[in-house]
Amino acid sequence: MSVIKSILIVGGAEENSHWLIHEMQQRGWKIYHSNSLNKVKEALSDPSLRVGLVYLDAKLLENRKELEKRLSVIPVKWIALIDQSILDDSKNCLTLKRIFYAYHTLPIDAEQIDCLLSHASAMMALSLSTQGDGQLPTDEYEMVGATPVMHKLFKAIRRVAAVDAAVFISGESGTGKELAARAIHEHSTRAESPFIAVNCAALPSNLIQSELFGHEKGSFTGASQKKIGRIEAAQGGTLFLDEIGDLPLEMQVNLLRFLEDHHIQRVGGLKEIPMNVRILAATHINLNKAVKEGSFREDLYHRLNVLQIQIPPLRERQEDIDILAQFFFNKFSNEKSLQVKGFSQESLALMRCYEWPGNIRELINRVRRAIVMCENRLIRPCDLGLERRKTPRHIMTLEQVRDNAERNAIKAALSRNKYKIQDAAKELGISRVTLYRLLEKHGIERQIPSDIK
Numbered sequence: 001m002s003v004i005k006s007i008l009i010v011g012g013a014e015e016n017s018h019w020l021i022h023e024m025q026q027r028g029w030k031i032y033h034s035n036s037l038n039k040v041k042e043a044l045s046d047p048s049l050r051v052g053l054v055y056l057d058a059k060l061l062e063n064r065k066e067l068e069k070r071l072s073v074i075p076v077k078w079i080a081l082i083d084q085s086i087l088d089d090s091k092n093c094l095t096l097k098r099i100f101y102a103y104h105t106l107p108i109d110a111e112q113i114d115c116l117l118s119h120a121s122a123m124m125a126l127s128l129s130t131q132g133d134g135q136l137p138t139d140e141y142e143m144v145g146a147t148p149v150m151h152k153l154f155k156a157i158r159r160v161a162a163v164d165a166a167v168f169i170s171g172e173s174g175t176g177k178e179l180a181a182r183a184i185h186e187h188s189t190r191a192e193s194p195f196i197a198v199n200c201a202a203l204p205s206n207l208i209q210s211e212l213f214g215h216e217k218g219s220f221t222g223a224s225q226k227k228i229g230r231i232e233a234a235q236g237g238t239l240f241l242d243e244i245g246d247l248p249l250e251m252q253v254n255l256l257r258f259l260e261d262h263h264i265q266r267v268g269g270l271k272e273i274p275m276n277v278r279i280l281a282a283t284h285i286n287l288n289k290a291v292k293e294g295s296f297r298e299d300l301y302h303r304l305n306v307l308q309i310q311i312p313p314l315r316e317r318q319e320d321i322d323i324l325a326q327f328f329f330n331k332f333s334n335e336k337s338l339q340v341k342g343f344s345q346e347s348l349a350l351m352r353c354y355e356w357p358g359n360i361r362e363l364i365n366r367v368r369r370a371i372v373m374c375e376n377r378l379i380r381p382c383d384l385g386l387e388r389r390k391t392p393r394h395i396m397t398l399e400q401v402r403d404n405a406e407r408n409a410i411k412a413a414l415s416r417n418k419y420k421i422q423d424a425a426k427e428l429g430i431s432r433v434t435l436y437r438l439l440e441k442h443g444i445e446r447q448i449p450s451d452i453k
């Protein structure tokens, strides 16, 4: 699931801050609001606080040094809410650059702020995790994601977790269906009871009945002991039926019967055992199609499909790739005493435009492999096995083409202007702050020019 979400909001005229607080609460953030930087004690005791929003007006900027001092001791990534005119003063720009993760010019666009907050929050959690305090850009179920589509997913998970109906989780292989199922369980009132995952595709056909429903001693050759089945093991908790589309038709009938009357009978047993189990099911195949083709029972499909959760493929949330790659890098890099510090810009760029047919599972494998194979400070495309997979120019998205053009123009302007930010920005027709932001965005190395040190 997403970062446990708390924000500290500082300042703002009453009506503006009320509106902002309301909008952010709607999007699942927990808010601490203070009119003054002196009164943020309560927020500081919340370990999930990773990001702060401050209305940076001319009054606050009057005592710039004091402001910088106060902001920098609060361990969050700061986002400034500013009037466009603040950028006219180069000293303001410096303060923005030094202290803030990002800024947003008023009026507020709640969607954009939500997105900025998610990124800042995830980046803060990443820095914390690299400092070794074990905090990650996730909650305890380790679902990383800062994009709007992942936000929607986290919200949906919380919503379905609050009720007890069956949930059908769909998504391509390796997208995180099981992780989502665990998150639903952990957020539900059943969290203290067992979560049992069954991969229906991996059950040997002759043992499915006994695996799911259990058996009594001596009920068939080899049944030397009584065995509790997976359904019974989930008593009081949640049963996750993965790859449900692979369940043979005859087993589908038995499962349906259990879903309808909430009782099971062990193989060879006579007793009807009452069950209290919540069912979550998933598949990567199109079950609608399977129903039409007759390989999946329609009545069972409707029983399982009361609520739906759809997990997006990785290629539809490219903006999460950097965070995910860094997350897995942090997770696995202690496997090799590390010379390796992270990813080269080229690797990150290639990862962003790669299709990821195996989704997050493939990303994990490639990052793990790269950590082992890498002989340099930074992981290169060849370490990831992505060097020949560069998306050919003719199928680049417009966004990628724009990105490349932007990066090249900035590099050329910097080099023409001897890396002087002010001159390069002037030539490019943008403010210095914008140029700093773009350097950060494209990971372009820079020298701090003497005129703004």
Ligand SMILES: Nc1ncnc2c1ncn2[C@@H]1O[C@H](COP(=O)(O)OP(=O)(O)OP(=O)(O)O)[C@@H](O)[C@H]1O
Residues within 6 Å of the ligand: 142, 143, 144, 145, 171, 172, 173, 174, 175, 176, 177, 178, 179, 180, 242, 284, 360, 361, 364
């Ligand atoms: N959002 C996420 N953040 C971090 N790790 C993730 C995320 N989603 C998935 N993973 C990791 O990716 C791997 C694959 O996830 P999972 O097994 O849940 O996928 P799945 O969709 O159930 O796969 P399959 O269709 O093959 O059963 C797991 O190691 C899981 O921990």
